[in-house]
Amino acid sequence: MTKTYHIHGMSCKGCQNHVQQTLSKVSGVIQADIDLSNAQAILETEKPIKIGVYQAALAEAGGDYTIHEQGKAPKIKKDSKKTKSETNPKAAAGEGVYYCPMHCEGDKTYDKPGDCPVCGMDLVQEKTAGATAHTTYTCPMHPEINEDEPGSCSICGMDLVPVEPDLSAEEKSYKKMLNKFWIALGFTLPIFIIAMSEMLNDNPLYKLMAQEYWNWVQFILSLPVVFYATWMFFERAWRSVKTWNLNMFTLIGIGAGVAWLFSVFGMLIPDFFPQQFKTASDTVHVYYEAATVILTLVLMGQVLEARAHSKTNSAVKELLKLAPNKALKIVNGNEQQVSIDEIEKNDILRVKPGDRIPVDGIITEGESAIDESMITGEPIPVNKNEGDTVSSGTINGKQSFLMKAEKVGGETLLSQIIEMVNKASRSQAPIQKLADKISGYFVPVVVGISILTFILWVIFGPEPIYVYALVNAIAVLIIACPCALGLATPMSVMVGVGKGAQNGVLIKNAEALEKMDKINVLIVDKTGTLTEGKPSVEAIHSYGDFTEEALLEYISALNNLSEHPLAEATVRYVQEQGVTISKIENFNSVTGKGVTGNFENKKLALGNEKMMEEAGASITDELRAASIKHQEQGKTVSFLSVNKEAVGFVVITDKIKKSSKKAIQALQAKDIAVIMLTGDNQNTAKAVANSLNLIDYKAGMLPEDKQDEIVRLQNEGKFVAMAGDGINDAPALAQSNVGIAMGTGTDVAIESAAITLVQGDLHGIVKAHNLSVAVMRNIKQNLFFALIYNSIGVPIAAGVLYPFFGILLSPMIAALAMSFSSVSVIANALRLRNKSLD
Template sequence: MFTLIALGAGVAWLFSLVALFFPAIFPHQFRTHQGTVYVYFEAATVILTLALLGQLLEAKAHQRTTTAIKELLKLAPATATKIVGNKETTVSITEIVKGDLLRVKPGEKIPVDGSIKEGDATIDESMISGEPLPIDKNSGDMVRSGTINSNTTFIMTAEKIGSETLLSRIIEMVNTASRSKAPIQKIADRLSGYFVPIVVMISLITFIVWAIYGPEPAYVYAMVNSISVLIIACPCALGLATPMSVMVGIGKGAQMGILIKDAESLEKMNSIDVLIIDKTGTLTEGRPSVERVVSVDPHVGEENLLRKIVALNSSSEHPLARATMKYGAEKGIAAEPINLFKAVSGKGVTGKLGTDQLALGNKSLMDQLGIAIAADLQEMVSAEQKAGKTVSYLSINKQAAGFVVISDQIKPTSRSAIWSLQNEGLKVIMYTGDNSNTAKAVSENLHLDGFQAQMLPEDKLTEIKKLQASGKKVAMAGDGINDAPALSQADIGIAMGTGTDVAIQSASITLINGDLSGIVKARALSKKVMSNIKVNLLFALGYNILGIPVAAGILYPFSGILLSPMVAALAMSLSSVSVILNALRLKNTNI
């Protein structure tokens, strides 16, 4: 970037140095009426001073682009109150280990990620989720580092510390993304690569034209104008056009609860044609609750059926499993040890309780295990599914013994978010492992553009590949381990921050609040950033296109105007500052 400045200032300085000690070697065109040679020490000095001044102004403006990261760093508390036996001591957060009990008092920041062990709380999570309303938390609920406890005291168990906490991961993702390059940056890089040698050629041509056709002292005019061309054409602003907008845009996203893994994802988000969404935890709350357990075996009562379901699900991390565990706890049923547990991805779980071989899952699992389902049982289940409920069959020793009915409320913002995305021309399609009846009920409720049910992880992956092969740009939104392959394959993987770590690691964008409205905001942010980059490139290129002819002296024959190298240096510096100031406008944009 500084090749042209170095050439311009260096030529002026070396010329002046030779003129000072060996004036006799110069032709008369370079001499004054007193016989001395024109020197440009002050011009070279002022050029470098103005270039450094521009860098200082640029650095000051650049500092403002990292505000988001600085604000995130401030969220992490330095100390915590640790409970050891009956004593409470204040310790540094670096001394906290997993399993420690910590007391969080009203108004304090939560030191690490964990779950509430005793007490209730109202937590302000706006600093990491972007949502202004505090959230009520109860015993067993997760709390995050950096969020603020409002008005009660509670005891929490430390579960994620140091770099494992959500706040630390957010800071790392924002830092990494800010340093990454958007594809559009490659255009600027290529332009800069061609630009410098072209400007050097223009500078030489300027010198030759002025030396031949310029007024006396022709060589002096030729030198001053060729140096002005070198300096004013410095493509610093061109190099700053993309990274500044990306840095501010990614910081803005972090403040809204949208974590963007790299600049390429931010750019691509603007060109997505199809959005694929999972159901549980993405469209729905992801906090399913058991409505009832139904037994169809006269030898197995509903309580006994629930006991077996709780035992099976005690080894599973699926949201539906957690719902049955919670329901069992409310009924006073403790989980019994299960043997030979196995999770069948997209279908359910199997295991052995005592002498009973158990299987809990959808019809695909029952079919896989060769378990027959009576017509009346199938009819009962279909009725529940048509109402949008999720139903899991339980088989005992290869006999269908009953089922559990689970409902999961659609998120309040899902309808409006889907409507907004469809209005932008996106097709929104649901891929779910749930049955066709439930999927159809949800799809019709939300007016989706289509759905596919009873899909395994590999099925989702295959369908996304087909869409991409047809020329579609595909985004995939999901929250579970089973969504990870599809999230990785999609052009843009979007993970719900309320989902699993595997899904978040596989995704390009993470929505901290787990809300589909975040996708609408991410697209709006992408559009704003890309528009800002284009304006920056226009500023940088337009400035050079206008500045180079003026510096070469094209106005001189008509108006007698020539551009001093010092003025060219000032204009070059201000062009870089103007690009950064334009990028900073993103901080205050409404999304």
């Protein structure tokens, strides 16, 4: 019989394979097929099996997986490691969110620190806007005093001092690991000195007591190192074997564990071993120094890696510093300082010179120059007047103004940027599949090479055969570093995404970052992409018996219900003229053409020539000739028809962005073909294309036409990016290989795109392309280094150079090399922080 179940907790191929292997081993299961995309398990069994049997098998195999029947709610295991999607208010609020830096389980997160169940590495805390700490003040003499503002102690009168904020989980983990390292180092150094003294001809230590007793001293000194300072490595190694998620700690655990256990066994039962394993004093060679030095060096690598890793998300940390804690709220005409959490929509706030803007909103009174460099990457302050929008975290200039709060908390641009950066940092680039595939075979292959090394040294090695065999087999295990291979991609992605955010380029996922490097065609919309997206009415032309006032009334009535930027421009113009906007009936918006409706028993239509065709309205030669004059100047013309007769048009201008021409030239210099697709008419499109030196353009394009054009180019083998800002661009953005939304555009466009340009100009595309090129080059460097390191290091550790040069690699040197390999990968990724994107 066959039955389908839902599996909760799967997030990657590793999870899928683990669950499939586990359920296949359940007694009575004939076949287990796991569907990762639908989170389903299709189980074929000999007879009905209770669901508790499956759940027990999954629990015993390790990992946070639960199984339940389709349509029934899962029973979530109460464990310290839960995914962010589970009902945890702190995790939902963005607090206490941890993830694996190697993204072994995709975007799976946990609400408590610990080890990754797949690779064993320390989980990293996600930096969120909600984690920003408020400064509180206390009295140095009376710690029970806790105030939000500086002042004097109410008990003794002393000045209050700021309370030191609690260390982040990242800092706590680092300090704990650093303390363990010093403990390990303190006990390892004496062991190393004792072991190295054996090389002296007249060893002074042996005059104090025999070598047998010094072995016991080494054993006692090794206990704190093995069972306290580095015990976590053995725990991770055991978990990796138990779940068969073999990783770096598997190799470390086997290598160091074998060396230490061999030493203990040889010390307790020396007669078990042949003479080849014994010293001149008839004691077995012990390797306490090898085991403890290896473990200590690995721990040192972890400490250095933790410190280096903290710098990879420095961009998010810098963004978090932008979030202010306090704001001045206007209450009954008076200024009142409140916490940022107390601000609600529509509150009026005072922003003083030099202050950070607390939330997103609109200036209601006053003006100032705003430094938006941290969000947009542009160093020049932007002048803001009444009605202009301002963003949380940006810095006010030298003037004061009032603003109305529009977006607060997680809705602010700063919060959204931080959330997008976090998500993108945790996403996997397609190139990582290569590393994952290699890593899947890496550890078993290394263990096999280690065993083969031991056998070959026993067969062909010099005396003492078994000593050489054991030492070289351990060296092979220790020098291999799957960690460097696993870190190669995610570290570069994390730093690159952060670098992009600092320059106003928001990457939704790592896949977009990788694909941007391959782009050879860029499709651009006109309005809001090449132009400023701030259209204004230049003139109203009426013909026949209709007056300009009548046209204004009809046009405003139709456009008042439309969401298009051109419609908003006409409504704004009508309001400035003092004309009352009338109500329309049977309103309908025809995407890419215009709008229709009924007004006082008249059938109205407003839009381009295609709209006139659809409405059955004829355009006279005189009217067409007058419109062409404006269109040839790059202006947009919308015709108005009344009862199927074109009676006039409105002329709308939208300035071309200053950065558009320079950006197009830069992209063309990179051999990227730039094509403009616009819904505007041929004459207007030609005028805009000529001003920007654009050779390729198409006019009169409906949303489906833009999408079809992208499909055509893709079928020709082109890799297409699409830049747009409106609802009508959403299908094309989704169809393209990389969708790029202007940050000044609609939410629908931004949601459909993989990259968002905060400042909303084409120069951001140049930055995005440069960033993609730099990140992909960095990833390839990391992968090359990791693969070459292991390809050269493992054979040397196995002793391939010994027959020719007499060179052998000590397991301790191998441990040092292994530790620094991961640090080197992270250091290379950190170079992206200094990359210029202009």
